[in-house]
Amino acid sequence: MPHTERRRFSLGLKLRNPWHPRWLPASLRDTLSNRHHSHDFNCARSEYLRSRLVFVASAFFLLVPLWFLVDLLLLPRGHTLELLIGRSLLMLSLAFVLYRLLRSRQNLNRVRNLLAATLLLPLIFYAALAWAIGPSLGSLAGYNFIPLLLVAFISVFPLTLIEGFGVGFAVCLLEAFVLYHLGELTSIAGLQEIWLLGTVLCISLWANHSQVSALMRLYRQASMDSLTGLLNRGVLLEQLDDLQIQRQEALSEGRAAPPVCLLMFDLDRFKKINDSYGHSIGDHVLQEFASILRKEVRKSDLVARYGGEEFMAVLPGATKEAATQIAERILQGCAHADIHAHDGQPVPFTTSIGITQLRDQESLDSALQRVDQRLYAAKHQGRNCFIDAD
Numbered sequence: 001m002p003h004t005e006r007r008r009f010s011l012g013l014k015l016r017n018p019w020h021p022r023w024l025p026a027s028l029r030d031t032l033s034n035r036h037h038s039h040d041f042n043c044a045r046s047e048y049l050r051s052r053l054v055f056v057a058s059a060f061f062l063l064v065p066l067w068f069l070v071d072l073l074l075l076p077r078g079h080t081l082e083l084l085i086g087r088s089l090l091m092l093s094l095a096f097v098l099y100r101l102l103r104s105r106q107n108l109n110r111v112r113n114l115l116a117a118t119l120l121l122p123l124i125f126y127a128a129l130a131w132a133i134g135p136s137l138g139s140l141a142g143y144n145f146i147p148l149l150l151v152a153f154i155s156v157f158p159l160t161l162i163e164g165f166g167v168g169f170a171v172c173l174l175e176a177f178v179l180y181h182l183g184e185l186t187s188i189a190g191l192q193e194i195w196l197l198g199t200v201l202c203i204s205l206w207a208n209h210s211q212v213s214a215l216m217r218l219y220r221q222a223s224m225d226s227l228t229g230l231l232n233r234g235v236l237l238e239q240l241d242d243l244q245i246q247r248q249e250a251l252s253e254g255r256a257a258p259p260v261c262l263l264m265f266d267l268d269r270f271k272k273i274n275d276s277y278g279h280s281i282g283d284h285v286l287q288e289f290a291s292i293l294r295k296e297v298r299k300s301d302l303v304a305r306y307g308g309e310e311f312m313a314v315l316p317g318a319t320k321e322a323a324t325q326i327a328e329r330i331l332q333g334c335a336h337a338d339i340h341a342h343d344g345q346p347v348p349f350t351t352s353i354g355i356t357q358l359r360d361q362e363s364l365d366s367a368l369q370r371v372d373q374r375l376y377a378a379k380h381q382g383r384n385c386f387i388d389a390d
Helices: 026-032 039-074 077-102 108-133 138-141 143-156 161-181 188-223 233-252 272-276 279-296 321-337 363-379
Strands: 262-267 302-307 312-314 351-357
Touching: 026 161, 026 188, 026 279, 039 108, 039 188, 039 233, 039 272, 077 108, 108 143, 108 161, 143 188, 161 188, 188 233, 233 262, 233 302, 233 312, 233 363, 262 272, 262 279, 262 302, 262 321, 262 363, 272 279, 279 302, 279 312, 279 321, 312 321, 321 351, 351 363
Parallel strands: none
Antiparallel strands: 262 312, 262 351, 302 312
16 A cells, blocks of 8 residues: 655765865866765776776786796896796786686776786885895896886776875885885985876876766766756666676575665656746756755665656665655655745645565566556555555
């Protein structure tokens, strides 16, 4: 039966993010960190990072044994065993990174950690050799170019400014340690090396900013509804299909599938709002409703404009009880929305909601059909309510 009881919920305050001061340009706020990036964009950027990192890590893995021939020709014979052990450990570490990369699809945190490992492992190897061999290492085999090369490689990836600076600062810190051990940190050559690393890091950060800005612009054009700023239907269904595949994989492995709830919304008598107040006010209602949805769902949830005045929310990991609480808060948000027509007349609006939970071993089309039926049952049973059972 429809749920019409209205309950109050205490909502936690959303603190202003100190990493995103409002005086910064919007393009810089977008590329500073990923704190306000959507889950879908993080997944897309994770896959983009992963594909590039697989190529870079593979190239490093292949170059490690080839450079060993240069070491044999240029470095003192007494260090052959240490070189062989060091390069073997480096190859094993890179092989482990590649293995983890191939199993880390759409996991942004893991891909970022593996990227940092890929760039820092050669530098750690370089620092260990410098500790063992001494000042002659760089002049004999060109190892002093490794830090510069690694900082330049940061520009290959679409990292946020904080991510790129973190990796670059770690490289500079390790190079400073090597220079200190060699007694060159305060020399003209050492200071020049640090200054050059800082300059290349700034160029790499500019490249990171440009790449993330371009990716975000393309992502918004391809995946966002231009009026409401929510995901479009195609992207939502693609993400929902991925969630269903993950659930089926968990079931096939004998594990419990994580719950996923669907909420489908339809604005009640929206055509009458357009006819009575004009399409500009109708657009304002759509934007206000999208704002309510963004406010009431969790950061990990997916929200899209499904078509016209229809919207959908996908709640990974949410139980049916949690979904009904969100639905009630959305009904409350619509009731308290403050929208006025051009003549100052208030424009009330409500929504009907269908709720369902994905079932084991069912097709996505079946779940979508069920939530659609519950939505229209809510409209036929009085509107401004939700239905979560057949």
